[in-house]
Amino acid sequence: MALVSEIRSTTPFEGQKPGTSGLRKKVKEFMEKHYTENFVQCILDSLGDKLEGSTLVVGGDGRYFSKQAINIIIRIAAANKVAKLIIGQIGILSTPAVSSLIRNHKVLGGIVLTASHNPGGIHNDFGIKYNCENGGPAPTQFTDDVYERTKTIKEYRICPELDCEFHEVGTQTFQVDGRQFVVEVIDSTVDYVNLMKDIFDFGKLRSLIQGTETREPFNVLMDSMNGVTGVYVRKIFLEELHSGQDSCRRIIPLDNFGEIHPDPNLTYAKELVDKVKENQKIQLGAAFDGDGDRNMIIGQNAFFVTPSDSLAVIANNLNCIPYFEKNGVCGFARSMPTGAAVDRVAAALNKEMFIVPTGWKFFGNLMDAGRLSLCGEESFGTGSDHIREKDGIWAVLAWLSIVEHKKMSVEEILQEHWKLYGRNYFTRYDYEECESDGANKMVEHLEKLLEDGSLIKKEFVVDGKKFVVKAADNFSYTDPIDKSFTKNQGIRIIFEDDSRLIFRLSGTGSSGATIRLYADSYERENVTGDAQTMLKPIISVALQVSKLEEFTGRKEPTVIT
Template sequence: MSLTSVIIPTTPFEGQKPGTSGLRKKVKVFMEKHYTENFIQCILDAQKEKIKGCTLVVGGDGRYFTTQAINIIIRIAAANEVSKLIIGRRGLLSTPAVSSLIRSHKVLGGIVLTASHNPGGIRNDFGIKYNIENGGPAPDQLTNEIYELTQKITQYKFTPELDCDFQQPGVQTFEVDGRQFVVEVIDPVNDYVTLMKSIFDFKKLRSLLNGTETQPSFNVLIDSMNGVTGVYVKRIFLEELGSDQDSVARIIPLDNFGEIHPDPNLTYAKDLVDKVKEDLRYDLGAAFDGDGDRNMIIGKNAFFVTPSDSLAVIANNLNCIPYFQKNGVHGFARSMPTAAAVDRVAQKLNKEMFEVPTGWKYFGNLMDAGRLSLCGEESFGTGSDHIREKDGVWAVLAWLSIIEHKKMSIEEILKEHWRTYGRNYFTRYDYEECDCESANKMMEHLEKFISNDGVVGKSYSSGGKTYVIQKVDNFSYVDPIDNSVAKNQGIRILFEDGSRLVFRLSGTGSSGATIRVYIDSYEKSDTTADAQIMLKPLVNIALEISQLKQFTGREEPTVIT
C-alpha cells in the first residue's frame, strides 16, 4: 500500500530552545498538540540540504513518552524524504550507543530521546536532542538555527497512516509518496558490546571478577537505576564477564525509573552507597543515569571517587587499556568547572590539556582533529575518543582495567595518586528549581562583583583561613580548531593559592533554574582530610560573595556532590 504525506498547519511555541544537551521539558509539555512535531520538523529543516535520502538513528532511555515520540519521528521523517531510520528495539538505545551507531554506520546523525539524569514518568521530564554525523551533540550553531526555526514554524510534514512496529528486530519497508522508506529495528546492545570488546581485554576483566587460583574474585555492584544501561549491564557483566546476579541491581528499564531520580551521585544513588557500605563483600560500586552517559564510582565501604579524581586516575593509567596501547594518547580535556586534577597528569605526561565550557559538544572538534583522547566533566561524565559522548559503562570498564593492572583497591589507587600529584578537594552545591528571576538577579549581582576594579587583591576569611582574589571573569572559550567562540560560560573567582569558586545556571533542568556553585581547593600535602571540612571556609565565602541565600531564600542546597 502506498502512503501519502500531508502538510499540517501549526504555530510556534515559546521556549523551544535546546539547552546544554537538547530540549528538556515536562512530559505534559511534549504531549501538547503539535509541540513535539514542531521541534522534530525544525531539527530536519535545520539540515534541509542533507535530509533527503539520509539515514538517522533513533532511540532513547525508555522514559515515559518515548513510544509516542518515536511514532511521531517515524511519520515526520518519512514525509520529509528521510530514506531510513535505525531504531533500537522497544525504542531503547543508550546515548553512548547512539553515538557509536552514528559513527559505525556512517549516517547523518541521530535523534536521542532522553532527559538524561532528570526524573521520568508522566509527571516528570522528557527530552529530545540531536547528534550530528561525528556522533556528538549538535554544536551551538546548529542548535541556535533549530531554535530560530521553532520561532517561525508554520507547518510540518506528516504521514498519518504510517504504522510501524519497533518492538522486535527486523526491517520494514514502506512506500511514501512513491518513495521507499525503510525502518530497521536493531538489538540495542550488539554494536556497543562489540565496540567495548575492541577497547578492553575482556579475558582479563573476566578473571578479575571471577578470581583465579592466586587471586580472589573482585566483587562489584552495578546499579542501572532502572535506566537504559540495564540491558547493557546484563549482557556485559552477567553474560560476557560471568559476574553473578548479586553484582547487578535495578537492570530492568522502567518508563518512570521506578519513581527514583536516576542521577548517579551520593544523594540520588543512596541505595547503592548504603548497600556497599553495609556489605563489605563489594570492592566497587557503580551507578549510571537514565541514558547511560554518566557514572559514579565508589570503592569498598563506599569510598567515594569524585568525577574530577576519576578522570585524573584514568588519564594516569591509560597505558593498561588495549585501545590506547594501539592508538596512543593525544591529549586530555575537562570542562571548566571540573577540578584541575587531570591538568597535573597532563603536565607530567607531557600531553596537551584543554579547558572547555560545560557541554560534551565542546570536546568533539578536538577529538575529530586528533588532539584529544580522554575528557570528563565534574557532573559525573567521563569518556574517550571511541565515541563522541560521555560513556558510563566505558568508565566502569576502564576502572576495572586499572584495578586488574595495578592489583590495588580503589582507595589505594586514589591515595597513591594523591601522594604523587596532590589533591584537588572539590564539591558542587546544586540549588534546583529556584525561581528564575531570583537566580538571574543573583548572577547579575555576581557580574557586577567581578566588574568592580577593586575586586582583585581583595581578601576573604572564614574558619581560620584567608583567601586573596587573584583573578575574576566570566569564562569564555575559543575553539582551537574552528575558532568558534562561547561566551558567558560561568562566573569564576580564582584565589592566589589556586582555589576557585565557579557559579553557573545549569542548562539541563526542565523547570525553574538550577544554580550550581563549584568549590575547588588544591592541597599538596594534606590529602586525606574530609573534603567537606576542608572546603567549608570556601563554601562560606561563596555564599557571602554571591548572597545566594538573600536572593533565593534557600538555606541549603538540594544536592551536594
C-alpha cells in the same frame, strides 16, 4: 500499500530553545498538540539538503512518552524524504550507543529521546536532542538554527497512516509518496558491546571478576537505577564477564525509573551507597543515569571517587587499556568547572590540556582533529575518543582495567595518586528549581562585581584561613579548531593559592533555575582529609560573595557532591 504524506498547519510554541543537551521540558508540554511535531520538523529542516535520502538513528532511555515520540519521528521522517531509520528495539538505545551507531554506520546523525539524569514519568521530564555526523551533540550553531525555526514554524510534514512496530528486531519497508522508506529495528546492545570488546581486554576483566588460583574474585555491584544501562549491564557483566546475579541491581528500564531520580551521585544513588557500606565484600560499586552517559564510582565501604579524580586517575593509567596501547594518547580535556586534578597529569605526561565550557559538544572538534583522547566533566561524565559522548559503562570498565593491572583497591589507587600529584579537594552544591528571578539577580550581582573590579585583591578570612582574590571573570572559550567563540559560561573567582569558586546556572533542568556552586582547592601534603570539612571555609566565602541565600531564600543546597 502506498502511503501519502500531508502538510499540516501549526503555530510556534514559546521556549523551544535547546540547552546544553537538547530540549528538555515536562512530559505534558511534549504531549501538547503539535509540540513534538514542531520541534522534530525544525530539527529536520535545519539539516537542509543533506536530509533527503539520508539515514538517521533513533532511540533513547525509554522514559515516559518515548514510544509516542518515536512514532511521531517515524511519520515525520518518512514525509521529509529520509530514506532509512535505524531504531533500537522497543526504542531503547543509550546515548553512548547512539553515538557508536552513528559513527559505525556513517549516517547523517541521530535523534536521542532522553532528559538524561532528570526524573521520568508522566509528571516529570522528557527531552529530544540531535547528534550529528561525528556522533556527538549538535554544535551551538545548529541548535541556534533549530531554535530560530521554532519561533516561526507554520507547517510540518507527516505521513499519518504509517504504522510501524519497533518491538521486534527486523526490517520493514514502506512506500511513501512513491519513495522507499525503510525502518530497521536492531538489537540495542550488539554494536555497543562489540565496541567495548575492542577497547578492553574482556579476558582479563573476566579473570578479575571471577578470580583465579592466585587471586580472590573481585566483587562489583552495578546499579542501573531503572535506566537504559540495564540492558547493557546485563549483556556485559552478567553474560560476558559472569559477575553473578547479585552483582547487578535495578537493570530493567522503567518509563518512570521506578519513581526515583536517576542521577548517579551520593544523594540520589544512596541505595547503592548503603548496600556497599553494608556488604564489605563489594570492592567496586557503580551507578548510571537514565540514558547511560554518566557514572559514579565508589570503592569498598562506599569510598567515593569524585568525577574530577576519576578522570585524573584514568588519564594517569591509560596504559592499562588496550585501545590506548594500540592508538596512542593525544591530549586531555575537562569542562571549566571540573576540578583541576587532570591538569597535573597532563603536565606530568607532557600532553595537551584543554579547558572547555560545560557541554560534551565542545570536546568533539578536538577529538575529530586528533588532539584529544580523554575528557570529562565534574557532573559525573567521563569518556574518550571511542565515541563523541560521555560513557558511563566505559568509565567503569576503565576502572576495572586499572584495578586488574595494578592489583590494588579503588581507595589504594586514589591514595597512591594523591601522594604522587597532590589532591584537588572538590565539591559541587546544586540548588535545584530556584525561582528564576532570584537566580538571575544573583548572577547580575556577581557580574557587577566583575565589572567594577572590586573583587581583585579582596581578602576573606574564615576559620583562620585567608583567601585573596587573584582573578575573576565570566569564562569564555575560543575553539582552537573552528575558532567559534562561546561566552558567559560561568563566573570564576580564582584565589592566590589557586583555589577556585565557580557559579553557573545549569541548562539541564526542565523548569525553574538550577544554581551550581563549585569549589576547588589544591593541597600538596594534606591529602587524606574529609573533603567537605576541608572545603568549608571556601564555601563560606562563596555564600558571602554571592549573597545566594539573600537572592534565592535557599539555606541549603538540594544536592552536595
